[in-house]
Every structure is written in C-alpha cells, then in structure tokens.
Amino acid sequence: MYRIKFVLFLLLCSFIATAQTKPSKEYLTHLNAAKSHNVGLVKDKTHLNKLVKQGKLVAIKQRGYGYRIDKLTHSHAYLVPKGRTVLNALARDFVKAAGQNFFVVTSLTRTEADQKRLRRVNSNASSNDSSHSFGGAIDISYVRFNHHLGSNSKLEKHLETVLKKYQSQGKIYFVKERQSRCFHIIFR
Numbered sequence: 001m002y003r004i005k006f007v008l009f010l011l012l013c014s015f016i017a018t019a020q021t022k023p024s025k026e027y028l029t030h031l032n033a034a035k036s037h038n039v040g041l042v043k044d045k046t047h048l049n050k051l052v053k054q055g056k057l058v059a060i061k062q063r064g065y066g067y068r069i070d071k072l073t074h075s076h077a078y079l080v081p082k083g084r085t086v087l088n089a090l091a092r093d094f095v096k097a098a099g100q101n102f103f104v105v106t107s108l109t110r111t112e113a114d115q116k117r118l119r120r121v122n123s124n125a126s127s128n129d130s131s132h133s134f135g136g137a138i139d140i141s142y143v144r145f146n147h148h149l150g151s152n153s154k155l156e157k158h159l160e161t162v163l164k165k166y167q168s169q170g171k172i173y174f175v176k177e178r179q180s181r182c183f184h185i186i187f188r
Contacts, residue, residue, distance in 0.1 A: 097161065
C-alpha cells in the first residue's frame with residue numbers, strides 16, 4: 001500500500017511539474033514572432049559571430065538617439081536587422097513624446113548558455129526557448145531613464161504609450177514584466 005501511495009505521489013509531482021512548464025499561448029505567439037526572422041536558435045558565441053558575418057544579426061550601438069545599452073552580463077548587443085530598425089524608431093518616437101530623455105535597454109540577444117546562466121539569477125527567465133535567443137527581442141527598463149534608477153511615472157507612461165502604438169501597428173509584441181521591472185519587446 002505504501003508503494004502505491006508513493007508511486008501516485010511521484011506521478012502527481014511529475015504532472016504538476018509538467019503543467020507548470022507548459023508554455024502559454026501568448027508565450028508561443030511571441031516566440032514564433034521571434035523565430036519568424038529565420039535566424040535560428042543562437043547556440044553559442046561562435047554561432048553568434050557566424051550569424052553576424054552572414055548579416056542575419058547586426059550590431060546595436062551602445063548609445064543611440066533616445067536609448068542607451070546597459071552593461072550587458074547575460075546578452076550581446078546584436079539584433080535581427082528589423083529589430084535595429086524598430087528600436088531606433090521606438091527611441092525617436094519616445095524622444096518626441098518625452099523630450100530629450102532616453103530609456104535603457106537591459107537585454108538583447110542571448111546564446112543558449114547566456115539563457116541558462118540567467119536562469120540561475122532570474123527566476124523570470126524562461127526555462128523554454130527564449131525569444132532573446134533568436135535575436136528578436138529586447139528588454140527596456142521602466143525604472144531607469146537617463147541612467148537614473150527610480151520610478152518615473154511620466155517617462156514610463158510615455159514609453160508604454162509608444163509601445164502600445166507599435167503593437168497596434170503590428171510591429172512588436174510587448175509584455176510588462178513586474179519582477180524584472182522591464183518591458184519585454186518582441187519584434188514582429
């Protein structure tokens with residue numbers, strides 16, 4: 001009897017673990033958008049460099065009009081070409097709305113190894129494939145503008161308004177991540 005209960009307990013634990021890791025419909029939609037750029041999963045730094053040489057990923061400047069790239073510890077400053085175009089347009093529209101301010105990009109393209117390392121320190125990092133690992137996503141902090149850490153509801157609202165406009169135009173998907181305090185943006 002004890003064995004049967006133990007086996008049932010293990011089956012229940014397995015079922016719960018599987019149910020918790022099943023990706024949501026929204027997640028799959030976002031992941032498919034990132035995959036639509038035909039880069040494939042960025043495996044490692046060597047693969048990343050190969051994709052850059054092929055022109056499938058392009059470098060993102062550390063400082064651009066309306067944005068800055070944070071010190072990157074778990075990603076690399078590369079995106080699909082469309083991502084760079086949309087990022088630059090988002091930043092220009094943000095400046096138009098918010099004046100001479102800039103937002104901070106905290107994450108761009110991640111290799112599989114980067115994603116695995118990030119999971120150790122950020123429980124919000126997906127245990128499945130990440131849209132960042134296809135060169136099709138960025139994170140923008142909504143608590144860091146002009147390199148100042150702290151809430152700024154006015155600038156946050158301007159940024160969110162611009163993101164909503166781009167989403168309604170079919171250029172991006174975005175999610176406001178509460179734990180990471182960033183907007184996770186996927187290029188379409």
